[in-house]
Amino acid sequence: MTDPIIKFDKVVKRFGDLTVLDELDFEVQKGEKVSIIGPSGSGKSTVLRILMTLEQIDGGIVTVGGEPLWHESGPNGLQPASEAHLRKMRAQLGMVFQQFNLFPHMSVLRNITEAPVRVLGLSKVEARERGEELLELVGLADQADKYPHQLSGGQQQRVGIARALAMRPSILLFDEPTSALDPELVGEVLTVIGRLAEEHDLTMLLVTHEMRFAREISDRVCFFDKGQIREEGTPEALFTDPNEERTREFLKAVLD
Amino acid sequence: MLFGFEWDLSNPLAFAISILPILLIGMWVTIQATVVGFFVALVLGLIFAILKSAPSRFIAWPARLVTEFIRDTPLLVQLFFLYYVLPEYGIVLPAFMTGALALGLQYSAYTSEVYRAGIEAVGRDQHEAARALNLPSARTFTHIVVPQAIPRIVPAMGNYLVSIMKDVPVLSVVTVLEMLNVAKIIGDRTFNYLIPLSMVGGLYLIMTLVASAGVRLLDRYLPKQGLPLK
Ligand SMILES: Nc1ncnc2c1ncn2[C@@H]1O[C@H](COP(=O)(O)OP(=O)(O)OP(=O)(O)O)[C@@H](O)[C@H]1O
Numbered sequence: 001m002t003d004p005i006i007k008f009d010k011v012v013k014r015f016g017d018l019t020v021l022d023e024l025d026f027e028v029q030k031g032e033k034v035s036i037i038g039p040s041g042s043g044k045s046t047v048l049r050i051l052m053t054l055e056q057i058d059g060g061i062v063t064v065g066g067e068p069l070w071h072e073s074g075p076n077g078l079q080p081a082s083e084a085h086l087r088k089m090r091a092q093l094g095m096v097f098q099q100f101n102l103f104p105h106m107s108v109l110r111n112i113t114e115a116p117v118r119v120l121g122l123s124k125v126e127a128r129e130r131g132e133e134l135l136e137l138v139g140l141a142d143q144a145d146k147y148p149h150q151l152s153g154g155q156q157q158r159v160g161i162a163r164a165l166a167m168r169p170s171i172l173l174f175d176e177p178t179s180a181l182d183p184e185l186v187g188e189v190l191t192v193i194g195r196l197a198e199e200h201d202l203t204m205l206l207v208t209h210e211m212r213f214a215r216e217i218s219d220r221v222c223f224f225d226k227g228q229i230r231e232e233g234t235p236e237a238l239f240t241d242p243n244e245e246r247t248r249e250f251l252k253a254v255l256d
Numbered sequence: 257m258l259f260g261f262e263w264d265l266s267n268p269l270a271f272a273i274s275i276l277p278i279l280l281i282g283m284w285v286t287i288q289a290t291v292v293g294f295f296v297a298l299v300l301g302l303i304f305a306i307l308k309s310a311p312s313r314f315i316a317w318p319a320r321l322v323t324e325f326i327r328d329t330p331l332l333v334q335l336f337f338l339y340y341v342l343p344e345y346g347i348v349l350p351a352f353m354t355g356a357l358a359l360g361l362q363y364s365a366y367t368s369e370v371y372r373a374g375i376e377a378v379g380r381d382q383h384e385a386a387r388a389l390n391l392p393s394a395r396t397f398t399h400i401v402v403p404q405a406i407p408r409i410v411p412a413m414g415n416y417l418v419s420i421m422k423d424v425p426v427l428s429v430v431t432v433l434e435m436l437n438v439a440k441i442i443g444d445r446t447f448n449y450l451i452p453l454s455m456v457g458g459l460y461l462i463m464t465l466v467a468s469a470g471v472r473l474l475d476r477y478l479p480k481q482g483l484p485l486k
């Protein structure tokens with residue numbers, strides 16, 4: 001096995017007295033599609049938010065692409081990361097949010113081109129062309145000039161995916177991308193994510209309650225419980241024959 | 257006679273018509289004081305709002321103290337302070353400018369709170385999306401936060417515009433010839449206060465109604481989700 005693209009090494013995260021991640025060890029290989037499942041409050045979102053640098057860690061080390069994410073080497077060994085370091089590291093990651101988090105005052109196309117122009121330094125024309133390609137990819141080529149509130153939830157989330165892809169991340173994080181959607185709109189979003197998983201060498205981390213989908217697209221499924229990985233394995237093994245009693249209980253509860 | 261206009265005391269209607277141009281001159285001063293005062297309140301208020309949310313408490317605390325002090329003292333005190341104390345330090349401003357400044361200073365304490373509330377009302381989700389996209393924080397402020405904050409602050413700012421307009425007569429104590437002061441002079445000279453003061457009331461009503469309607473129109477015209485960026 002090669003070096004993992006993401007590595008959590010005894011990572012601790014606390015909110016006040018609450019320990020959310022308890023010396024978590026977790027690795028993801030380049031190009032791997034990993035689904036994270038588990039009960040509410042088990043720390044699934046926290047793992048993604050730490051990777052997206054939205055949440056700091058209280059212990060351990062996270063490395064992304066072989067480099068520490070929340071630390072950088074200084075004269076006395078590792079020290080807390082500077083904003084410049086975080087900016088550099090963040091460029092490898094993209095995130096799709098549960099509530100879409102689109103910019104409501106920007107047109108669909110502007111949502112997608114704003115960061116590529118400002119951050120990657122693309123020209124407006126380049127960014128526009130690329131934005132239109134991405135909209136094509138998520139099936140929204142005809143919606144470029146609309147504003148988010150004029151779109152359905154499923155369309156908004158597909159814009160969210162295009163916006164994240166526009167920054168050309170090598171790792172894409174999905175935090176329950178379909179949980180905020182009406183049931184009839186879930187399919188169109190999952191189709192897009194499924195297509196990405198199939199056709200791209202993106203590394204994907206997907207927190208989801210859609211068990212059937214997780215089973216279809218993942219190389220590996222991790223069952224989180226109380227800030228640790230209780231069990232992990234191929235979708236086949238985890239869903240049909242889990243080793244742990246806790247996993248079995250959880251799957252029984254969500255699949256019924 | 258005032259401002260070169262004679263008044264006609266032959267009957268109430270003729271009197272009212274004859275002093276209207278004089279009152280309109282006063283009203284023009286009232287409008288100017290309102291506009292300058294409001295402008296000062298908008299600019300100074302934004303500065304206070306930024307200082308109050310500064311990461312360093314050595315900046316935030318004094319800014320909070322100053323605005324609290326301004327808010328808790330009467331406009332008249334600040335006006336007298338600027339009018340009588342500044343010249344002692346060699347800063348001599350025309351009465352009109354002093355008055356408009358005092359108005360703007362007083363209201364900057366309120367507008368800074370409006371800005372702050374508007375900026376804070378832009379949700380954490382927006383900041384997190386911007387951060388995930390690696391947008392610089394200055395860009396996030398100017399292109400994500402501000403466009404969304406503006407529609408939220410317009411109604412409250414509009415209310416303060418009307419309040420400032422109604423506070424302009426305070427400037428009469430430092431000799432500014434705004435509308436009420438003009439009416440009082442007419443009354444002093446003609447011994448008829450009823451007609452000029454009633455007319456001031458009527459003209460004020462028109463001004464505030466027009467200003468409120470303008471603000472409401474602006475509010476309706478501005479998209480709730482923020483100033484659009486194509
Ligand atoms: N900013 C915060 N302040 C305090 N507690 C927090 C904060 N963010 C998360 N938590 C707590 O940390 C725990 C783990 O949260 P996390 O969001 O990672 O759970 P999750 O596994 O994603 O759950 P869910 O399925 O409900 O989304 C929860 O108990 C949550 O209440």
Ligand SMILES: [Mg+2]
Nearest residue numbers: 044045046176
């Ligand atoms: Mg979550």
